[in-house]
Amino acid sequence: THYLFIVVVAVNSTLLTINAGDYIFYTDWAWTSFVVFSIAQSTMLVVGAIYYMLFTGVPGTATYYATIMTIYTWVAKGAWFGLEYPYDFVTVPVWIPSAMLLDLTYWATRRNKHAAIIVGGTLVGLSLPVFNMINLLLIADPLETAFKYPRPTLPPYMTPIEPQVGKFYNSPVALGSGAGAVLSVPIAALGAKLNT
Numbered sequence: 001t002h003y004l005f006i007v008v009v010a011v012n013s014t015l016l017t018i019n020a021g022d023y024i025f026y027t028d029w030a031w032t033s034f035v036v037f038s039i040a041q042s043t044m045l046v047v048g049a050i051y052y053m054l055f056t057g058v059p060g061t062a063t064y065y066a067t068i069m070t071i072y073t074w075v076a077k078g079a080w081f082g083l084e085y086p087y088d089f090v091t092v093p094v095w096i097p098s099a100m101l102l103d104l105t106y107w108a109t110r111r112n113k114h115a116a117i118i119v120g121g122t123l124v125g126l127s128l129p130v131f132n133m134i135n136l137l138l139i140a141d142p143l144e145t146a147f148k149y150p151r152p153t154l155p156p157y158m159t160p161i162e163p164q165v166g167k168f169y170n171s172p173v174a175l176g177s178g179a180g181a182v183l184s185v186p187i188a189a190l191g192a193k194l195n196t
Contacts, residue, residue, distance in 0.1 A: 013048035014069045017041065017095075027091050027136075027145045034136075037093075038129040042180030043187050045095055045128065046121045049102055053116065059107035062120075066099035085149055088140040094131040098124040117189050125180035 049062035070092060077090040102120040109115035 013044075013052065013065070014072050017044040017048060017069055027088060027139065034129070034133070037132070038180045039183055041093060041095070041132075042098070042125045042128045042184045045098060046102070046117075046124050046184040047187055049099055049124075050113075050117060050121070053103070053106060054113055057111065059103045059111070062099040062102040062106070063096060066095035069093075069095055086140065086145065089145055089149055091135060091139055094128070094135050097131055098128040101127055121184035121189075125184040129180055 045066065049065050052065050053059070053061040073090075073092045077092055080090050081087055101123040102116065105120035105123060106112075106116040109119070
Protein backbone atom coordinates (compact mmCIF):
# COMPACT_ATOMS: atom_id res chain seq x y z
CA THR A 1 0.00 0.00 0.00
CA HIS A 2 2.94 2.33 0.63
CA TYR A 3 4.11 2.20 -2.98
CA LEU A 4 0.55 2.28 -4.31
CA PHE A 5 -0.03 5.51 -2.37
CA ILE A 6 3.11 7.05 -3.90
CA VAL A 7 1.90 6.15 -7.40
CA VAL A 8 -1.60 7.55 -6.75
CA VAL A 9 -0.17 10.82 -5.35
CA ALA A 10 2.19 11.17 -8.31
CA VAL A 11 -0.45 10.52 -10.97
CA ASN A 12 -3.19 12.67 -9.46
CA SER A 13 -0.88 15.56 -8.58
CA THR A 14 0.52 15.43 -12.09
CA LEU A 15 -2.93 15.70 -13.65
CA LEU A 16 -3.82 18.60 -11.36
CA THR A 17 -0.61 20.44 -12.18
CA ILE A 18 -0.92 19.95 -15.92
CA ASN A 19 -4.52 21.16 -15.92
CA ALA A 20 -3.57 24.15 -13.79
CA GLY A 21 -1.13 25.07 -16.54
CA ASP A 22 -3.55 24.78 -19.40
CA TYR A 23 -2.96 28.46 -20.14
CA ILE A 24 0.56 27.84 -21.35
CA PHE A 25 0.30 24.17 -22.17
CA TYR A 26 -1.39 25.26 -25.39
CA THR A 27 0.54 28.06 -27.01
CA ASP A 28 -2.49 29.89 -28.41
CA TRP A 29 -2.92 31.67 -25.05
CA ALA A 30 0.65 31.46 -23.84
CA TRP A 31 1.69 35.10 -23.59
CA THR A 32 -1.53 36.72 -22.45
CA SER A 33 -1.94 34.18 -19.66
CA PHE A 34 1.69 33.95 -18.55
CA VAL A 35 1.08 35.43 -15.09
CA VAL A 36 -1.84 33.09 -14.46
CA PHE A 37 0.34 30.17 -15.51
CA SER A 38 3.23 31.27 -13.30
CA ILE A 39 1.02 31.46 -10.21
CA ALA A 40 -0.79 28.19 -10.91
CA GLN A 41 2.28 26.18 -11.86
CA SER A 42 4.67 27.37 -9.15
CA THR A 43 1.96 26.78 -6.54
CA MET A 44 0.98 23.35 -7.83
CA LEU A 45 4.60 22.25 -8.23
CA VAL A 46 5.52 23.26 -4.70
CA VAL A 47 2.40 21.77 -3.09
CA GLY A 48 2.73 18.45 -4.89
CA ALA A 49 6.51 18.20 -4.56
CA ILE A 50 6.59 19.18 -0.87
CA TYR A 51 3.85 16.72 0.00
CA TYR A 52 5.54 13.98 -2.00
CA MET A 53 9.02 14.80 -0.67
CA LEU A 54 7.99 14.94 2.98
CA PHE A 55 6.10 11.67 2.58
CA THR A 56 9.22 9.88 1.35
CA GLY A 57 11.76 11.99 3.26
CA VAL A 58 14.21 11.63 0.40
CA PRO A 59 15.89 14.61 -1.32
CA GLY A 60 15.49 14.16 -5.05
CA THR A 61 11.82 13.25 -4.85
CA ALA A 62 10.72 16.67 -6.11
CA THR A 63 12.85 16.25 -9.24
CA TYR A 64 11.39 12.79 -9.75
CA TYR A 65 7.91 14.28 -9.41
CA ALA A 66 8.70 17.00 -11.97
CA THR A 67 10.15 14.38 -14.32
CA ILE A 68 6.90 12.38 -14.19
CA MET A 69 4.93 15.51 -15.14
CA THR A 70 7.35 16.27 -17.96
CA ILE A 71 7.02 12.77 -19.42
CA TYR A 72 3.21 12.93 -19.23
CA THR A 73 3.19 16.26 -21.00
CA TRP A 74 5.51 15.07 -23.76
CA VAL A 75 3.12 12.17 -24.35
CA ALA A 76 0.25 14.66 -24.68
CA LYS A 77 2.38 16.80 -27.01
CA GLY A 78 2.97 13.73 -29.15
CA ALA A 79 -0.76 13.03 -29.25
CA TRP A 80 -1.53 16.54 -30.57
CA PHE A 81 1.33 16.21 -33.06
CA GLY A 82 -0.20 12.93 -34.18
CA LEU A 83 -3.41 14.85 -34.90
CA GLU A 84 -1.42 16.93 -37.43
CA TYR A 85 -1.03 19.98 -35.23
CA PRO A 86 2.37 21.72 -35.40
CA TYR A 87 5.19 20.69 -33.07
CA ASP A 88 5.00 24.03 -31.24
CA PHE A 89 1.24 23.82 -30.64
CA VAL A 90 1.86 22.33 -27.20
CA THR A 91 4.67 23.69 -25.07
CA VAL A 92 6.03 21.44 -22.34
CA PRO A 93 6.50 23.57 -19.20
CA VAL A 94 9.94 23.57 -17.57
CA TRP A 95 9.41 22.07 -14.11
CA ILE A 96 12.61 20.10 -13.52
CA PRO A 97 15.17 22.90 -12.78
CA SER A 98 12.84 24.51 -10.21
CA ALA A 99 12.17 21.13 -8.60
CA MET A 100 15.93 20.56 -8.41
CA LEU A 101 16.26 23.82 -6.46
CA LEU A 102 13.58 22.56 -4.07
CA ASP A 103 15.44 19.27 -3.60
CA LEU A 104 18.72 21.09 -3.11
CA THR A 105 17.16 23.24 -0.39
CA TYR A 106 15.77 20.17 1.38
CA TRP A 107 19.16 18.46 1.21
CA ALA A 108 21.23 21.53 2.16
CA THR A 109 19.10 22.28 5.23
CA ARG A 110 19.40 18.69 6.46
CA ARG A 111 15.83 17.79 5.58
CA ASN A 112 14.30 20.72 7.40
CA LYS A 113 10.71 20.83 6.13
CA HIS A 114 10.18 24.45 7.13
CA ALA A 115 13.25 25.57 5.20
CA ALA A 116 12.12 23.49 2.23
CA ILE A 117 8.75 25.23 2.29
CA ILE A 118 9.98 28.80 2.83
CA VAL A 119 13.30 28.84 0.95
CA GLY A 120 12.49 26.14 -1.59
CA GLY A 121 9.03 27.52 -2.28
CA THR A 122 10.46 30.99 -2.86
CA LEU A 123 13.13 29.62 -5.21
CA VAL A 124 10.50 27.78 -7.22
CA GLY A 125 8.27 30.86 -7.41
CA LEU A 126 11.19 32.99 -8.62
CA SER A 127 12.76 30.51 -11.04
CA LEU A 128 9.82 28.81 -12.73
CA PRO A 129 8.51 31.93 -14.55
CA VAL A 130 12.01 32.74 -15.79
CA PHE A 131 12.68 29.24 -17.13
CA ASN A 132 9.31 29.15 -18.86
CA MET A 133 9.72 32.62 -20.37
CA ILE A 134 12.98 31.41 -21.94
CA ASN A 135 11.14 28.28 -23.07
CA LEU A 136 8.46 30.37 -24.81
CA LEU A 137 11.05 32.53 -26.55
CA LEU A 138 12.44 29.43 -28.26
CA ILE A 139 9.22 28.33 -29.93
CA ALA A 140 7.12 29.64 -32.83
CA ASP A 141 5.09 32.79 -32.28
CA PRO A 142 2.08 31.76 -30.16
CA LEU A 143 -0.21 34.27 -31.86
CA GLU A 144 0.64 32.87 -35.26
CA THR A 145 -0.14 29.40 -33.94
CA ALA A 146 -3.42 30.66 -32.48
CA PHE A 147 -4.67 32.04 -35.80
CA LYS A 148 -3.53 29.13 -37.95
CA TYR A 149 -4.45 26.30 -35.60
CA PRO A 150 -7.26 27.26 -33.19
CA ARG A 151 -8.04 24.64 -30.57
CA PRO A 152 -11.21 22.69 -31.43
CA THR A 153 -12.05 22.55 -27.72
CA LEU A 154 -12.16 26.35 -27.34
CA PRO A 155 -15.61 27.89 -27.19
CA PRO A 156 -16.20 30.58 -29.87
CA TYR A 157 -15.96 33.47 -27.41
CA MET A 158 -12.41 32.42 -26.47
CA THR A 159 -11.07 32.17 -30.00
CA PRO A 160 -8.43 34.87 -30.58
CA ILE A 161 -9.74 37.75 -32.70
CA GLU A 162 -6.85 40.21 -32.67
CA PRO A 163 -3.40 40.36 -31.07
CA GLN A 164 -3.62 41.32 -27.40
CA VAL A 165 0.01 40.89 -26.43
CA GLY A 166 1.44 43.71 -24.35
CA LYS A 167 -1.88 45.24 -23.30
CA PHE A 168 -2.22 43.37 -20.03
CA TYR A 169 1.16 43.18 -18.34
CA ASN A 170 4.24 45.37 -18.52
CA SER A 171 6.58 42.64 -17.30
CA PRO A 172 5.23 39.09 -17.27
CA VAL A 173 8.43 37.68 -15.77
CA ALA A 174 8.46 40.16 -12.88
CA LEU A 175 4.77 39.77 -12.13
CA GLY A 176 4.83 36.00 -12.48
CA SER A 177 7.97 35.59 -10.39
CA GLY A 178 6.75 37.89 -7.64
CA ALA A 179 3.27 36.40 -7.42
CA GLY A 180 4.57 32.86 -7.69
CA ALA A 181 7.15 33.39 -4.95
CA VAL A 182 4.68 35.03 -2.60
CA LEU A 183 1.91 32.48 -3.09
CA SER A 184 4.02 29.30 -3.19
CA VAL A 185 5.19 29.56 0.41
CA PRO A 186 1.89 29.79 2.34
CA ILE A 187 0.15 27.24 0.14
CA ALA A 188 3.07 24.82 0.46
CA ALA A 189 2.97 25.32 4.22
CA LEU A 190 -0.70 24.39 4.19
CA GLY A 191 0.11 21.28 2.15
CA ALA A 192 2.81 20.27 4.63
CA LYS A 193 0.48 20.85 7.56
CA LEU A 194 -2.07 18.56 5.99
CA ASN A 195 0.67 15.98 5.55
CA THR A 196 1.50 15.88 9.28
